[in-house]
Amino acid sequence: MAENQDGQEKSQEPTSKRINDARRKGQIPRSRELNTMAITMLGLAGMIAMGPYFFDNFRTLFSEQFVLGRKDIFDPAAMMGHLITAIQDALVMLLPFFALMITVAVLSSVALGGFNVSFEAMQPKLSKLDPIQGMKRVFSVKGLMELVKSLAKFVLVGTATVILLHTLSDDLLGLSTLDITQSIGKGMTLVAWSSVLLASTLILMALIDVPFQLWQHKHDLKMTQQEVRDELKETEGRPEVKGRIRQMQREMAQRRMMQEVPKADVVVTNPTHYAVALRYDPEKMHAPIVVALGKDLIAANIREIASANDVPLVEAPELARAIYFNTELNQAIPAALFLAVAQLLAYVFQLRAWQEMGGDIPTPPNAYPVPEDYRHA
Numbered sequence: 001m002a003e004n005q006d007g008q009e010k011s012q013e014p015t016s017k018r019i020n021d022a023r024r025k026g027q028i029p030r031s032r033e034l035n036t037m038a039i040t041m042l043g044l045a046g047m048i049a050m051g052p053y054f055f056d057n058f059r060t061l062f063s064e065q066f067v068l069g070r071k072d073i074f075d076p077a078a079m080m081g082h083l084i085t086a087i088q089d090a091l092v093m094l095l096p097f098f099a100l101m102i103t104v105a106v107l108s109s110v111a112l113g114g115f116n117v118s119f120e121a122m123q124p125k126l127s128k129l130d131p132i133q134g135m136k137r138v139f140s141v142k143g144l145m146e147l148v149k150s151l152a153k154f155v156l157v158g159t160a161t162v163i164l165l166h167t168l169s170d171d172l173l174g175l176s177t178l179d180i181t182q183s184i185g186k187g188m189t190l191v192a193w194s195s196v197l198l199a200s201t202l203i204l205m206a207l208i209d210v211p212f213q214l215w216q217h218k219h220d221l222k223m224t225q226q227e228v229r230d231e232l233k234e235t236e237g238r239p240e241v242k243g244r245i246r247q248m249q250r251e252m253a254q255r256r257m258m259q260e261v262p263k264a265d266v267v268v269t270n271p272t273h274y275a276v277a278l279r280y281d282p283e284k285m286h287a288p289i290v291v292a293l294g295k296d297l298i299a300a301n302i303r304e305i306a307s308a309n310d311v312p313l314v315e316a317p318e319l320a321r322a323i324y325f326n327t328e329l330n331q332a333i334p335a336a337l338f339l340a341v342a343q344l345l346a347y348v349f350q351l352r353a354w355q356e357m358g359g360d361i362p363t364p365p366n367a368y369p370v371p372e373d374y375r376h377a
Helices: 016-024 032-049 051-065 078-113 131-138 141-167 169-177 180-221 225-236 239-263 297-308 317-326 335-357
Strands: 266-269 274-279 289-295 313-315
Touching: 016 180, 032 051, 032 078, 032 180, 051 078, 078 180, 141 169, 141 180, 169 180, 239 274, 239 289, 239 297, 266 297, 266 317, 266 335, 274 297, 274 317, 274 335, 289 297, 289 317, 297 313, 313 335, 317 335
Parallel strands: 266 313
Antiparallel strands: 266 274, 274 289
16 A cells, blocks of 8 residues: 555545645546557548549649749749748648647547646646656656656557558569559558558557556555544644634624613623623514623623623522523523512612602612523522
8 A cells, every 4th residue: 555754554545625636736537648649649530531632742842843944943932922922822721631630639648537738737846857856756666657658658569560451462562563653552552551550559448548647647646544643633723723713703792791781771790700682672573682691700790890881780689590591692582480580670760760869768679470390500
């Protein structure tokens, strides 16, 4: 099994993030043998298919541009004009073949790993000029495989050439018995189809190289268990970072909660450990809602803000604990506590009226009817 620099075994399949990162770096499977085979085979096929077209156009080009008339002999610029015209005509004639070759080269390059543009891979790297690193690449496993493939290709094409020459020996020798026109025509046919047969041996190399390149690419991207864990932490967030985010979220929520305390109608206290701020608008709410709640330090902050904004503070330990443990922020109080909270709000409204109009000071309830199962020690 493959190992990383720390000696850990790369036994885990590459994750999608690992594969995407590799693509951004330009690390995708490519097969030179597939590219060479496609260009060679289709190039030869194109030349054979376009042979008559090339023959007719070249014959016309030679007859028109390489035959000089009497007036051209005495014109120093005529030769250059004919040469430029011949080059232009030849380029126009070869344009379909060039387009075919460019298309084949592009498609065969992206056939295995898909189309990918990596600007990171285009950036110059001084490490590529390091002779030591270069020697490591040459004498690496990949370098050895490239050497084996080159030798195998040489042996395969060489063997096919020997067999082909032996098979066509009679036809080649027979060309000497034909007249020049027949000999050239048959010779060109033999050369063309022999080239196609020899090039077809590259198909075998491509069939071997393509699966190997896919396996090698996947093998190079394999990960150790530690790399998988580290990537998972980076993807989902490291525990310390997530904890810090949650802490910041709680602090923001507390600040928003404290901003609602001045709008409360009453703050119910324990009196020191718990504090709950309630607001009730009969026209908009079906029941009082909790706008702030907390214990210990948060409870102290709620009491401080309430006192600074003239929000009544009422000590009702059992009711404060019941609301704290059985409600959530910005939610209505439970139906079981309606009667107790109603008595509390009635006292608060009486207290507010006394502050505005005077009279007898209202007396707070001696006890609030908190159900037994809502009481907390």
